[in-house]
Amino acid sequence: MKVFARKGGVLGKKIKAMMVPMTQVDSINVRRECILRGLTVYLNEDPQKFIKDYRSDDQSIERDMAETVFGIYVVHPEGAEADDCTEDIGIILEGLEVLSGLPSVPFAMAMLLGLVYALNISYPPELKYTFEAVQKS
Template identity: 50%
Template sequence: MQRNNEDKVNAEFKRITTINLQSKFFSSLDINSTSLIDVYTKKGGVQGKKIKSIMLPVTQTDSIDVRRECILKGLCVYFNEDPEKLVKEYMSIDNSSQTAMAETVLGIFVIRHEGAEPGDDPENVAIILEGVKVLDDLGNVSFAVAMMFAFEALQKIMMELDGNRLSTKGQVLKTLLSRA
């Protein structure tokens, strides 16, 4: 049943935009990943330190899923957003995680095994909307972000949708990526 929901999201996106969501999202993310990492390494101050700590798992594993997740979390920080508001991580489903899920307006929940290493697959990745799991067992954070498709940078830069109407910070990032 779960796969059916993902297929419906992909089909609706393609119907509206004529673009294959997953292949476009992941190819654009991968093509821009080196340039984004370059932008991140030049970032100074508190944001730069936070991005460096977010990117640390990339040095510990060759997993493409880890790389994509770190790049997406770094993008949150770059745009002055808290990546923990987008991606909430827990070691198990207990009362505190269930309460947090119920209070979430829009977010991604990741349940990881106790002692999990950066390259280890999570137990579960889900999208929560208005306190309800709308998609479950998504496998990894980057796939969940592709399904959620909520951020301006993802919609306008990665997917090239309405890219002429960017915030100033979004326009600067798009310019930096086009020079790389």
């Protein structure tokens, strides 16, 4: 958190915007999710390639999921704010929904790392630094 707070410029502003839900909700899972998203930005990678947010009324969910090679998806109820409860959290590998109904994004990240090791999958090049940082921490 101290490292994120010291970051300036455009990336610092993006990280601060991602940390807002952490100040509104007193939940360890929200805190961990914000840190995961912030880490992606801090390492200059695209957080939307890592954790994809959807609305339940979005018609393009299935098409986007089919095009996703590697990541976590979060489906929010129609009209909900980003820090409200979620409708579904899951993992996508090679365009297929591998796991769904997970309780939180940090849990999904742990499951994703387990799948990477069990299936001997390489990290995607666009998220290489994020996964290496999580692996080493």
